[in-house]
Amino acid sequence: MAQSNIKVAVQKFGNFLSSMVMPNISAFIAWGLITALFIPTGFLPNESLSKMVDPMVTYLLPLLIGYTGGKLVHEQRGAVVGAIATMGVIVGADIPMFLGAMIIGPLGGWVIKKFDQMIEGKVRAGFEMLVNNFSAGILGAIIAILAFLGVGPVINTFTRLLVAGVDWLVGTGLLPLTSILIEPAKVLFLNNAINHGVLSPIGVEQVKETGQSILFLLEANPGPGIGVLLAYMFFGKGNAKKSAPGAGIIHFFGGIHEIYFPYILMRPMLILAVILGGMSGVFTLVLLGGGLFAPSSPGSIIAITAVTPHHASAYLANFAGVLVAGAVSFIVSSFILKTGKQGEEDIEAAAQKMQEMKGKKSSVSNVFAGDQGAMPDDVQKIYFACDAGMGSSAMGASLLRKKVKEAGINVAVTNTAISNLPADAQIVITQAELTPRARNKVPNAYHISVDNFLSSPEYDKLISELEFPANSSLYEIVEDAEENVPGNKDQEMAHEDDLLRAENVFLNQQFANKEEAIHFTGRALVNAGYVDESYVEAMIERENIASTYMGNDVAIPHGTEEAKKAVIKSGFTVVQVPDGVDFDGQKVRLIFGIAGKDGTHLEILSGIAVTCSDMENIEKMVEADTPQTIIDIIGKK
Structure with a gap:
């Protein structure tokens, strides 16, 4: 238990460090480009433009980190006090104060937060602005002075020791051993914390x-x-x-390293492959003198190329480091996969294992049932959030945006950093281990967690929820949709007698599970001439997206959107199951198999909804001993 708590605490601390740096990566890249281009030894030496280099690394970058750190703790007031306090460590040292900003920025935010809590409800009306402005200014100034006198010199000494330690590792050839720590830590989602919380600040010093x-x-x-x-x-x-091919493209060219972590957890021995690959890559980089002039974020080959110093030897060294690491990892991984016993690897199970290893709830695509908030009635925008808002969240948002568009739903999908989530966010999607942070940020939002970015079932479940809200009755859903049915209602229902025939009503059926019940219902639609054979599997596929249980002991299995072409003509079947069949924990006694063409299925649903909204009708149909009795009950409505 203690070990699990330590793991969680380390991860939270690492995520907090990286959250200060990652939103500002673009500023690091801008500084790196200006440095690489315009310094005297740069690609395009320019004395005037190179004057920006020192002020950016000395003032801009630490101030951005301190500002962001304060904001993470106490919104805008914390950000302002954090930035003021950061000036103290900047002026109090003679090296760029990245680590100092990571300490003093959040500290400034924490101090003003505690002050605000202390005076809450005690400020007289009309004096709020005066107290707010002077309290932030006074406290910020005090912390800046203390940082100048004490924190700056301490961090200055500590940073120089770290840089000297790295230089020693390089000089002794021991730097490759860092992969023994870095590669396993990455699989526990500490990659951003390691890269941007520890390595990047020291790397800037070396640059x-x-x-x-x-x-x-x-x-x-x-x-x-x-x-x-x-x-x-x-x-x-x-x-x-x-x-694996799709994951490889996203990882190598998109830089989303998280996508390969579950593949390692399916075969834990593969951790040796990435450790040896990492060590080989670092050794190659040390041997050939590789390196970058700015952080590579995300860690894609494209981003690495963009921030490689502009000379042939640097490109050769960096590309060789990537190639050697990949080759060694491939050889070791291939040996492990070929010699070990393999089953049908399950990505979802591996994602679940990932959560267990990190001390999280062990459920795949966990939405923390009962604590995720309520699905909003009128959704305007969906936020896909991660640490920086530009890595895994950008990929997830693009996939979900495509699904929303294909479903014809008028809802915007965007990606953002968790720290930038607006207070009025309605739906927030995050990686499972980031959901608690997102929930703390926007507790009133509807939160969804995903593990498999490529094909999370949560995407389709959300689409289904947006199309047919779970808190709406079948009658309300159909009533709203009915208004948009094309053509003349009388004309569409002209062949009403053909929609439900006595031979398509099945009494006293029993099924072991819902899949068996849906197959039976689908076959009845096929035999009645309403649909092609392919429609049956489409009904199962639709059920896997979200349950078609609609309440009042009624289910209405039907095909997916793509299965419309398999519908020959509109009609439906009724299956009576007196003893009931389980639909995801709900007892279903009446199953209506639906096939609709050219919008007429809405009329079918409307009639069923009106009839089934009354439990008295349900009981009569469940107890009916002839098909005509059921037809008459539906026909009256």
Whole structure:
């Protein structure tokens, strides 16, 4: 238990550190580009433009970190006090104060937060602005002075020791050993914390002295991950083999390293492959003098190329480091996959295992049932959030945006950092381990957690919820949709007698499970000439997206949107199950198989909804001993 708590605490601390740096990565990249281009040894030397280099690294970058750190603790007031306090460590030291800003920025935010809590409800009306402005200014000034006198010199000494330690590791050839710690930590989702919370600040120090730093490539190297995914492409089985190519593209060119973590957890021995691959890559970089002039975020080959110093030897060294890491990882991974016993690897099970290893709830795509908030009635925007709002969240948002568009739903989908989630956010989607942070940020939102970015079932469940809200009755759903049915209502229902015939009403049926019941209902639609054979499987597929149980002991299984082409003509069947069949924990006694063409299924649903909204009708149909009795009950409505 204690070990689990320590793991969680370390992860939270690491995430907090990275959350201060990652939203400001674009500023680091801007500084790196200006440095690489315009300093005297740069690609386009320019004395005037190079004057921006020192002020940016000395003032801009630490201030942004301190501002963001304060904001994470106490919104805008925390951000302002954090920035003021950060000036103290900046002026109090003679090196860029990234680590100092990571300490003093959140501290400033915490101090003003405690002050606000202390005076809450005690300020006289009309004096709020005066107290707010002077309290932030006074406290910020005090913390800045203390930081100048004490924190700055301490962090200055500590940072120099860290840089000296890295130089020693490089000089003694021991830097590759860092992969023993870095690669396993990445699989526990500490990759951003390691890269941007620890390595990047020290790397910036090295860039200022030498123009590049190898530290920017210790975690960001995509080689170890792509080696594992390539091995699965050639020697894997089942879903893992099928999904590995797509995951490889996203990892290598998109820089989303998180996507290969579940593949390692399916075969834990593969951690040796990424460790050896990482060590080989670092050794190659040290040997050839590789490094970057700014952090590579995300860790894709495209981003690495963009921030590689502009000379042939640097490109050669960096590309060789990636290639060697990938090759070693591929060889070791292939050996493990070929010699070990393989089953049909399950990505979802691996994602579940990931949560268990991190001390989280062990459920795949966990939505923390009962605590995720209520689905909003009128959704305007969906937020996909992560640490920085530009990595995994950008990929997830693009996939979900495509699904929303295909479903014809008028809802905007955007990606953002958790720290930037607006207070009025309605639906928030995050990685499972980030959901608690998102919930703390916007507790009133509807929260959804995903693990598998490529094909999370939560995407389709959400689409289904947006199309047919769970808190709406069948009658309300159909009543709203009915207004949009094209054509003349009388004309569409002209062949009413053909919609439900006596031979399509089945009494006293029994089923072992809902799949068996849906197959039976679908076959009845096929035999009645309403649909093609393919429609039956489409009904099962639709049920897997979200249950078609509608309340009042009624289910209405039907095909997916894509299955419309399999519908020959409109009609429905009724299956009576007196003893009931389980639909995801709900007892169903009446099953209506629906096939609708050209909008007439809405009329069918409308009639069923009106009839089934009254439990007295339900009981009569369940107890009916002839098909005509059921037809008459429905026909009256």
